[in-house]
Amino acid sequence: MSMADRDGVIWLDGEMVPWRDAKTHVLTHTLHYGLGCFEGVRAYHTENGPAIFRLKEHTDRLFRSAHILNMKMPFTKEELNEAQCAAVRENNLDEAYLRPMVFLGSEGMGLRADNLKVHAMVAAWSWPSYMSPEAKELGIKVRTSSYTRHHVNITMCKAKANGNYINSMLALNEAISGGAEEALLLDNEGYVAEGSGENIFIVRDGVLHTPELTSCLEGITRATILDFARDMGLEVRERRITRD
Ligand SMILES: Cc1ncc(COP(=O)(O)O)c(C=O)c1O
Incomplete structure (x- = not known):
């Protein structure tokens, strides 16, 4: 199943959008030059519902990455933490892989573009094992x-x-x-x-x-x-x- 063709919702720039509509333009700056940052976070099944492993630490690293790359974060850490919880919750996941990413938009092109908007997204889906279970x-x-x-x-x-x-x-x-x-x-x-x-x-x-x-x-x-x-x-x- 394609990653783009799934049911569910993705948090994009502050709101939940249907999974298939979470799109960006082909002239998105990060797609061309790779300047963006992301996290790989996991939520595990517990008796009290899914628990996100070291959410705060992951969000802190995402913000440090953005700072190092000189990307001005358009959201607070609290908003990004809540977005990650919501992505698990609203996709009804009991365990999940979460992918927050911060990227530059399509407002300009070239290395000298100085009008680029910083965007943020969080997707969550079930991805039980990084390598084979064995x-x-x-x-x-x-x-x-x-x-x-x-x-x-x-x-x-x-x-x-x-x-x-x-x-x-x-x-x-x-x-x-x-x-x-x-x-x-x-x-x-x-x-x-x-x-x-x-x-x-x-x-x-x-x-x-x-x-x-x-x-x-x-x-x-x-x-x-x-x-x-x-x-x-x-x-x-x-x-x-x-x-x-
Ligand atoms: C290159 C690299 N090193 C180390 C790690 C382990 O990092 P973490 O334990 O924060 O997941 C990752 C995880 O994505 C990685 O991509």
């Missing part, structure tokens, strides 16, 4: 990518920016076409950075290791895992990791 039990085959992860001075690595994902898609497509399920991206000095869409951890001799925050995304799951580990009294080391 992957959690069996593990996955990961291949070190021939693509280097972004360098901090090439793009803004702390922003979850649309355009940054060209790098992820190239790496993932390469890994999949080579028979693996995920790519391991190294930074420009050859140290482990992250996967195409997730941070990476190693547990070795009771110590949890993860790459420091340079070229990898400041993951919310990463922060949560580090919190859990510290709560459990597990030693955590954020450091450079080599592929071997």
